[in-house]
Amino acid sequence: MVDLMVEKVALMGSPDRVIDAGAGTGRYALAAARRWPKAEIIAVEMDPILASAIKSNAKAAGVKITVICDDYLNVTLPAIRGTTAFIGNPPYLRHHDLPAKSKEWYSSHMKAMGLHASQLAGLQVYFFLKSALLGHPGDIGCFITSAEWMETGYGAGLRSLFCQMGGSQLTRIDPVMQVFQDALTTSVIASWETGHQGEVVVEDLVGQKASTSYRVSKDWLAAAPKWPGFGRALPLDQPTGLSLGDFFRITRGQVTGMNEVWVATPETASLIPERYLVPCVTGAREIIDSGGVLWDRSKLHRVVDLPANLAELTASERKGVDRFLKLARERGADATYIAAHRKPWWHVGLKAAPSVIMTYMGRRPPVFARNACGAAVINVAHALYPTKPMQVRELDAIVGWLNNNVRVDEGRTYGGGLVKFEPKEAMRIRIPKGSSAFVAA
Ligand SMILES: C[S@@+](CC[C@H](N)C(=O)[O-])C[C@H]1O[C@@H](n2cnc3c(N)ncnc32)[C@H](O)[C@@H]1O
Incomplete structure (x- = not known):
């Protein structure tokens, strides 16, 4: 230096x-x-x-x-x-x-x-x-x-x-x-x-x-009310500028309370009817390796998302589910803070599949992927829901732009270079005026 x-x-x-x-x-x-x-x-x-x-x-x-x-x-x-x-x-x-x-x-x-x-x-x-x-x-x-x-x-x-x-x-x-x-x-x-x-x-x-x-x-x-830090481009706070929050509502992926129980293993999956096993993004790697589009739900883990009312299960389905719930209880999955605050405790309640999924923590800028396979997402990533209908090609253009342009310093940088984007910070990501990816949207 x-x-x-x-x-x-x-x-x-x-x-x-x-x-x-x-x-x-x-x-x-x-x-x-x-x-x-x-x-x-x-x-x-x-x-x-x-x-x-x-x-x-x-x-x-x-x-x-x-x-x-x-x-x-x-x-x-x-x-x-x-x-x-x-x-x-x-x-x-x-x-x-x-x-x-x-x-x-x-x-x-x-x-x-x-x-x-x-x-x-x-x-x-x-x-x-x-x-x-x-x-x-x-x-x-x-x-x-x-x-x-x-x-x-x-x-x-x-x-x-x-x-x-x-x-x-x-x-x-x-x-x-x-x-x-x-x-x-x-x-x-x-x-x-x-x-x-x-x-x-x-x-x-x-x-x-x-x-x-x-x-x-x-x-x-x-x-300027403040000057852009490392990696950040101008304009930083142009009053007429748009931010990602103008195009998407961004939320955390669903918190399960105990991923090791609610993300199905081959053993637990065998106890649960297929319709309650929801393919889900359960690791940032899945987004990073997707190349910008998540195509294949068969490669994803599945999350056990049982209905609140188990009466809708047949008697034989109920047997398997009861065995699963017993195992879950034995591991304390009914007593976590999250489980104790949802009703009933086994109803994870995954949200609708978002259009785009993003990583939010790392030593690199966040990575975005269009969710072509309709995966749900747990709290390892954030879910982006368009605020108005968007076509697939518009989403692809936006995801491409985000993957090439979002810089680490738009998030919160911690010592040693770890960067975290809370949903609010992600919604504040600046979109330059007239960026072609966003013009159509
Ligand atoms: C951050 S160090 C930099 C030392 C050196 N330039 C280097 O990079 O190795 C700052 C130095 O300023 C000295 N210092 C602190 N207050 C000072 C002052 N008011 N006037 C002059 N030197 C001061 C300190 O003793 C210290 O050695």
Whole structure:
């Protein structure tokens, strides 16, 4: 990441002076000293032990680094003729841990710049502000931070500051990459060129590879209530935009209370009349492997879905079912929370087969399949019911689009990159205006 950021700075300009803000052991300063041997390299580090480590590291590497052991917020820099580059990994210190003096400093300078200063902003935001105050037209910068500020209410101040200080690029990092060893958080590299008025390039970084996603104007960024995280495309919140919920009602698959009892085995299936054994999606794999259409119900497991009133069974059917119910009781299937709250306890009550079924949890975007075989679905997946009649070819076009375009960050990302789409989040999946798959529908 250090090398990648040094190269980002090199693409913006050739610095005559480099400031490593919050330098730790001086990794950025050392990389900068090697990359720009003629530049003046300054490492700012408040911790005296780390500051002296930077000196030793510079000596060992045979490079010259000026170490300032002080609070970055106190630093002053003499004016120079050339370009100053700011680089680093600002400290991630939450607002609770910041002294009142620093908070006052932050509020008064933000106010003077006409920006809103949330009291919830952390030290990393202060580092941006300080760099903006130290910078002159033509200076450049590149910080890696946690990406929270792009999407949270208290990040609004930094979002406006980033635009005002000449933000030029946002590199959103794949949440699977754990950049900060001590924090499970998604991260972003924010680059700026002081005085830059143009568009901001928004890109994604997967491994060492960046893909340019799009360019966006500062006007759009200024108006957006939040900025899209990794993998998310614009427009994020276009008021006229449509979402998947405009086309489908999305619900969880049926909760059985005890899948190992209600999903029939060959033994239990032999006790149940065929008409109460309902082919069902019982594993995400079935959707993932379907290639977008679930054709064959014979490959699916079957769920025991007995009627509420067992009087509709013949006497011989009743014998088998009673044996099954006895087995189910022995395994506690009558006493689960779900069973205790449905009447009678054996009536799983599968819902009608949905038109489309989707996976909702994984380290990848959700996978969608048209339900051509009329399978029911249990709570391993979500069920999508069109809000108005749709033709098969329309459903196929929509499923194809969803499988190619829904990105992980539209769901809720957990540490380590696990992504979950609750039905509500799935209904909020943005459909770009005029997407041909949805136009017919
Ligand atoms: C996230 S670490 C980054 C270290 C280094 N850049 C790296 O990536 O290895 C942030 C560093 O900032 C230092 N720091 C914290 N508050 C500071 C402040 N107000 N002024 C200067 N340095 C500070 C910490 O001691 C820590 O070494």
